[in-house]
Amino acid sequence: MAEEKVVGILGGMGPEATVDLMAKIIRATPARTDQEHLRIIVDCNPKIPDRTDAILGRGPDPTPALVETARNLQRAGADFIVIPCNSAHYFYPQLSQAVTIPVLHMMREVARHIVREWPQVRRVGLLAATGTVRSGLYARELGAQGRETLTPEEEVQQRLMEAIRMIKAGARERARDICLEAGRQLARSGAEVVVAGCTEIPLVLGDGDLPVPVVDATVVLARAAVRTALGREV
Numbered sequence: 001m002a003e004e005k006v007v008g009i010l011g012g013m014g015p016e017a018t019v020d021l022m023a024k025i026i027r028a029t030p031a032r033t034d035q036e037h038l039r040i041i042v043d044c045n046p047k048i049p050d051r052t053d054a055i056l057g058r059g060p061d062p063t064p065a066l067v068e069t070a071r072n073l074q075r076a077g078a079d080f081i082v083i084p085c086n087s088a089h090y091f092y093p094q095l096s097q098a099v100t101i102p103v104l105h106m107m108r109e110v111a112r113h114i115v116r117e118w119p120q121v122r123r124v125g126l127l128a129a130t131g132t133v134r135s136g137l138y139a140r141e142l143g144a145q146g147r148e149t150l151t152p153e154e155e156v157q158q159r160l161m162e163a164i165r166m167i168k169a170g171a172r173e174r175a176r177d178i179c180l181e182a183g184r185q186l187a188r189s190g191a192e193v194v195v196a197g198c199t200e201i202p203l204v205l206g207d208g209d210l211p212v213p214v215v216d217a218t219v220v221l222a223r224a225a226v227r228t229a230l231g232r233e234v
Helices: 015-028 051-055 063-076 087-098 106-117 130-135 137-144 154-169 172-188 217-230
Strands: 007-011 040-044 080-082 123-127 148-150 193-196 214-216
Touching: 007 015, 007 063, 007 217, 015 040, 015 217, 040 063, 051 087, 051 130, 063 080, 063 087, 080 217, 087 130, 087 137, 106 137, 106 193, 106 214, 106 217, 123 137, 123 172, 130 137, 130 154, 137 148, 154 172, 172 193, 193 217, 214 217
Parallel strands: 007 040, 007 080, 123 148, 123 193, 193 214
Antiparallel strands: none
16 A cells, blocks of 8 residues: 655635635545544645736736745645645646645646546536636646636626635625626536636535536545545545
């Protein structure tokens, strides 16, 4: 049996999404006792500059803070890193080169999951922060698997960004209404599956809330972390 690996969570983007990923890793782990659970090292660093602002040219580059936090995890003993922030993956090339341990790629894991679970699906809707949408992170990975990515109309995308900020601020009820409407619009536009591609969105929107399946990217990442740590399918 392969030696169990230590999970490193590069968190703080936002703090609640970090806690959500950790909880989902725990739920995904086939454990019956405390000792059978994974060792997880977390650096919850909410001081990392806003990723969407940086991608859109409106704010400071978060790369130095991302790299520093990743190196903290490596020094602390993490064997690999997961990042519960979709837009942070825009900086994945620089980040992954700055450490000598693997960094899982959330979009790649989600694309593989969709192909595995719904091989017939060709059009995937994306609910995500504007930085993630504009960067083409999901479109690239899904396109490599022969899938088309659908995104909300500009006005709806602006409201979705407002909803993400509401969730970070604790105003979930109104945010949920906006996410529901954005998801329904994607379904009406032909999306056969919708990805909750911002780690705040699964806090208010889940599978069964839309007329098509909803993929929680955080759950997909959590399961990938468990597989990586245990060296086997779970």
